[in-house]
Amino acid sequence: QEPILSVNDLHTQFHTKSGVVKAVDGVSFDIKPGETLGIVGESGSGKSITAMSIMRLIKDPGKIAKGDIMFKGESLLSKSNREMRAIRGDRISMVFQDPMTSLNPVFTVEKQMVETIRAHRNVSKKEAINRAVELLELVGIPSPRSRLKSYPHEFSGGMRQRVMIALALSCDPEVLIADEPTTALDVTIQAQILELLQRLQKELGMAIIMITHDLGVVAEVCERVMVMYAGKPVEFAYVHELFDHPKHPYTWGLIGSIPKIVKEKVRLEPIQGLPPDLRALPKGCSFAPRCKHAMDQCLEVDPALREESEDHHVRCLLYEEKEKAVTS
Ligand code: SF4
Ligand code: MG
Numbered sequence: 141q142e143p144i145l146s147v148n149d150l151h152t153q154f155h156t157k158s159g160v161v162k163a164v165d166g167v168s169f170d171i172k173p174g175e176t177l178g179i180v181g182e183s184g185s186g187k188s189i190t191a192m193s194i195m196r197l198i199k200d201p202g203k204i205a206k207g208d209i210m211f212k213g214e215s216l217l218s219k220s221n222r223e224m225r226a227i228r229g230d231r232i233s234m235v236f237q238d239p240m241t242s243l244n245p246v247f248t249v250e251k252q253m254v255e256t257i258r259a260h261r262n263v264s265k266k267e268a269i270n271r272a273v274e275l276l277e278l279v280g281i282p283s284p285r286s287r288l289k290s291y292p293h294e295f296s297g298g299m300r301q302r303v304m305i306a307l308a309l310s311c312d313p314e315v316l317i318a319d320e321p322t323t324a325l326d327v328t329i330q331a332q333i334l335e336l337l338q339r340l341q342k343e344l345g346m347a348i349i350m351i352t353h354d355l356g357v358v359a360e361v362c363e364r365v366m367v368m369y370a371g372k373p374v375e376f377a378y379v380h381e382l383f384d385h386p387k388h389p390y391t392w393g394l395i396g397s398i399p400k401i402v403k404e405k406v407r408l409e410p411i412q413g414l415p416p417d418l419r420a421l422p423k424g425c426s427f428a429p430r431c432k433h434a435m436d437q438c439l440e441v442d443p444a445l446r447e448e449s450e451d452h453h454v455r456c457l458l459y460e461e462k463e464k465a466v467t468s
Contacts (some may be wrong), residue, residue, distance in 0.1 A: 143170035150207035152193045159419040163189040165371035176348040178362035184415045186371040187351045191317045196224045230260040233313035237320035239304040243292040250288035260311045275306040296327035318353040347419040376453040378422035389431045
């Protein structure tokens, strides 16, 4: 099956007074219809900027400096702003951590949903309302027709997240980008929202890009996962492979910080230290200052992302060394 979306060598940079911030520095991946791809990393790792780049929502002083984003074989970077507006919210949609960023607090849910639907579909107001009712029902809002009259703040956090998902799904997107969709919610509600997304994906067949700092969420819903650090992918694998054989020291740390899973199996320690300043990255491997396995050359050489085993890519000199040892 052909990928629906491919990101090729994406570089997104911000030109600030104190230097160029390479927020996304060479990201490539593709995703097939119906697939869920996780992008995981700490804040500042470039995962949200990757999403904003796909949506073409990068604002000055940021710009996509290099690379391409292909949606169904067409470059999104060569689309006009008008063409992009037609794609956003219709064919590629996004949900955020905080529903209040995509729901307008001063309008009823009905008004917002009807507007979104009618911006992309040539339907009457009545048809749009019926569609909105259907959507609220789909995401599990009780008494959807009367709830349409409510304002966003009249919903609980979890219900508001459902409303936002309904809004994102109004036009049957082929790709849904979910940026920390459950981070602000308590654990029970979080599980319900993840379950909802999985059910909707089965029913609607869309591809989902799940952006999260939480490998637990990835384990729950994703097929493949890209781990990002300081703007770069550092490990890319199928989820079961990543959990069974994590290769990058940063991933070891992430897995070590998951409360339940894995714990007895491997004793991995959570990562110490802070993410680096993207304006002043260390010379060699960006992770070196926090890496317990750093070697002398890690301070000199920035490793490349390479395939270590089938469909498992890692960016770390530990593996290049291993190979050198074997071949020499
Ligand atoms: Fe650690 Fe070196 Fe691998 Fe970077 S390249 S993750 S510093 S071992
Ligand atoms: Mg973010």
